[in-house]
Amino acid sequence: MPEQSCGFRKASCHVEWIFAPDDVARIRFAFSPIWELVASLRTLRDPARHSLHLPWLRAVRPRLAGLDLSELFALVPQRGYLVDFVTPxxxxxxPDFAAELERVRRTPPDRAAAEAGWVAGADPRVIERFRADPAAGVARVADTLQRYWETAxxxxxxxxxxxLEGEVMRRSRQLAAGGARELFADLHPNVSWRGDRLAVVRNWSYSAPLGGDGLVxxxxxxxxPDTAAVVEPYQPMLVxxxxxxxxLWAASPPPAPGALAALIGRTRAQILTALADPSTTTALARRMELTPGAVSQHLTVLAGGGLVTRHRLGREVVYRRTPVGDSLVCAS
Known part of the structure; x- marks a missing residue:
């Protein structure tokens, strides 16, 4: 939903979720590759504000030549509201990037057009083009997100x-051991637990019961270093x-472009990188635009080298990277 400015009372604005007695049990943690991807667009445009990501920025800037991000930049401005449909x-x-991207592709055109109209400070010509044919606009945005993901x-x-996985595990234990009060006590200075409600300082106002929807x-x-809040009509979410x-980038420099491909071959490197999330042969084939047979052959080689392992779940076989595979991809 669009941000509702608090004007000169900006410091007093907040998003507030009201918890019923059983709503705490509906708190869950998750993380999102597409959220990180969209957030990185602001890093590209304002590196001084996000200076700890400069190693990533230096590595990816040369890769972005020829990739037109103007429509994404318009829909995800440096400040203020960004369209919610790109961050489900x-x-x-x-988390699986391909699945999240498919959810973006399924955005109803009227919803996308409305959200684009709420963006302030963007190039009006870009926004007008998007709103003139939002179905085509959603498809373009999804395609650009896909290329940006693969490139950068x-x-x-x-x-x-x-x-992020380590953070989720730690916070989940904290919630189980100490409840909501302990969890939110040190989550972020903008976040406070007030008896039966959670308040998040923002530059817009909102207050409503969770209503059984839970909080992610x-x-x-x-x-x-910021927080973000997503409210109705979407699942309530606090980032x-x-x-x-x-x-994040201190242990070693980001992986050198092409280094893994030079070691094991470009296609196998792409498959190994894609296995950040466990996947089946069919899902990998769809994402890589290869035949299932070709992917299966590459997975056999990777498994023989100790880089991936396979597990049967019902009728499907799921592949995941081994610690050796992780170390190669991360170039640690």
């Missing part, structure tokens, strides 16, 4: 994934900076 609330604890983010996702807490690396973001 995670609906699974096992897929290589780096395993490292971000590891940071989403740690982030690229939205640092907050994960602990340890400052060390």
């Amino acid at each position: 609330t995670p609906d699974t604890p096992m 983010f897929a290589d780096f996702w395993p490292r971000v994934h590891a940071l 807490l989403v740690p982030t690396a690229f939205w640092w 907050y900076p994960a602990n340890g973001v400052g060390t």
Whole structure:
């Protein structure tokens, strides 16, 4: 929904969710590759504000020549409201970029057009073009997100994934041990627990019961140092900076472009990178635009080298990277 300005009372504005007695049990954690991807658009345009990501920025800037991001920049401005349809609330604890991107593609055109109209400060010609044919606009945006992911983010996702996964595990234990009061006590200075409600300082106002929908807490690396809130008509979501973001690029430099491909071959490197999230042969084939037979052959080689492992879940076989595979992708 669009932000409703508080004018000169900006400091007093907040988003507030009111909890019924059983709503705490509906708190869940998740993280989102597409949220990180969209957040990184602001990093590209305002590196001084997100200076801890400069190692990533230096690595990806040369890759972006020829990739037109103007429509994404218009819909995701440096400040203020960005269209919600490009950051769907995670609906699974096992994030998958392809699945999230498909949810973006399924955005109703009228919803996308309305949200584009709420964006302030964007190039009006770009917004007008999008709203004139929102179905085509959604398709273009999804295609650009796909290219941007493959160009600037897929290589780096395993490292971000590891940071966010660790944060989810730690916070889940904290919630189980100490309840909501302890969880929100140190989540972020903008966040406070007030008896039966959670308040988040924002530059717009909103207050409503959760109404049984639950609240999804989403740690982030690229939205640092800010929080973000998503409300109706979407699943309520609070985005907050994960602990340890400052060390994300400190352990070693980002992976050199093409290094993994030079070692094991481009297609196998792409498959190994895609296995940041466990996947089946069919799903990988769809994402890589290869035949299932070709993907199966590459997975056999990767498994023989100890880089992936396979597990049967019902009728499907799911592949995931081994620690050795992780170390190669992360170039740690």
